[in-house]
Amino acid sequence: MKKLIAAVLTIPMLLPGLLFGQAAAYRSDSVHFSNADKSIRFGATLTIPANKKRFPAIVLVSGTGKQDRDGNMAGHPMFKVLADSLTRSGIAVLRIDDRGTGETNGTYETATTKDFADDALAAVAFLKTIPGISKVGLAGHSEGGAAAIIAAASSKDVAFVITLAGLAVRGIDALKLQNYAITRSAKISEYDRKRHDTINTRMFDTAYRYAFTPELESRLRNTYAEWKKADDSAYKKDFPDGYDHMRFFIESYVRNATGAWYQYHITFDPVPFLQKVRVPFLALNGDKDIMVTYKENLDMIANTLKQAGNKQVTTQVLPGINHLFQHCVTCTREESATLKEDFSPEAIAVIRKWLKEVIL
Incomplete structure (x- = not known):
């Protein structure tokens, strides 16, 4: 140099x-x-x-x-x-x-x-x-x-x-460890904690597998859609009269995960x-x-x-x-x-x- x-x-x-x-x-x-x-x-x-x-x-x-x-x-x-x-x-x-x-x-x-x-x-x-x-x-x-x-x-x-x-x-291990620690420190129910862990882990794994490929965005959206369908069904069964406050912000996640920084980070x-x-x-x-x-x-x-x-x-x-x-x-x-x-x-x-x- x-x-x-x-x-x-x-x-x-x-x-x-x-x-x-x-x-x-x-x-x-x-x-x-x-x-x-x-x-x-x-x-x-x-x-x-x-x-x-x-x-x-x-x-x-x-x-x-x-x-x-x-x-x-x-x-x-x-x-x-x-x-x-x-x-x-x-x-x-x-x-x-x-x-x-x-x-x-x-x-x-x-x-x-x-x-x-x-x-x-x-x-x-x-x-x-x-x-x-x-x-x-x-x-x-x-x-x-x-x-x-x-x-x-x-x-x-x-x-x-x-x-x-x-x-x-x-990078993928760092994201999972970080997510686990954050959900354990959050003031949420154990039920919601497991839901957060499940969707985050699935999204991390998908982002890692398809990083730097043209399929990344579609794979992320498919992963989310499959989880959301199963999660909605489970919540309705467990809390038939309850209101679901939990949200996963799919648009912001996809925007971040398809960026150069995130793809380098998760595969680091x-x-x-x-x-x-x-x-x-x-x-x-x-x-x-x-x-x-x-x-x-x-x-x-x-x-x-x-x-x-x-x-x-x-x-x-x-x-x-x-x-x-x-x-x-x-x-x-x-x-x-x-x-x-x-x-x-x-x-x-x-x-x-x-x-x-x-x-x-």
Whole structure:
């Protein structure tokens, strides 16, 4: 990949508590760079530790859904908080507006996880042009973890990988695990829970089987129609005088499932990529995460990397932590917006300790 040149506008930032002539802990720059074919121009913020001539750097890679460079999800700027802490500990951090967001152009909705991996590698190439940076790693959250794995398998320029609730199982398995966890956390009857599980599983299996074929949409509609007929009959028999509140939104599902992102995601297999990753790897997951369940994903990372000969693998489960790395109470998706915490201090401490011991 060609090295990329960026115009950098430096905006010195004095940090809280560093007043009255004290030196700032780091410098914060607004930067722009492009991918190899110049089709995407990225807007980003690069924070660089002060008083260091040589230092490693991390590219933060966001998860599913358009996010700005601060990683704002449910009102929490998780990437901004993480970048601040890591840069104070001597690591340069690049956080980027997603495609079609903020100062980055392009269309997010037509991109796949592979495209996001390519975006991460464009960021790595940019950082390698910055004086003082010794090595560059990737830290990906959720789907960003899968993108980081793909990128690290594709380029020797990636010196280390950190996944934060990183997707590391097959896409179809991830969808099923996620659906199961969500229905178990929902306030619905066991009867409706089984109905949700049945239709979702059937639709997932159909989407997986017919992905990237002309038959996909018709097969999805047929699967839904067959389930709906059987389900209506069963409900009428079980609740002859009842009103059925349950809905499966077939039109929105078909629209999503026939898109490029969904088809890539549901057929994604992490194993061939993980087998090629030879660099130090840290994987963190919360045990209350219902979006990316910790056991299956951490086991896949640990077992596949070690079987492939990578001896620099660390995995850790964080108790009481949800998908956005917050301490949670009910731990539902809806709760995240009501919590005050932006990013678990314990998680940050683990990352900083690992970086100090393995990377710095």
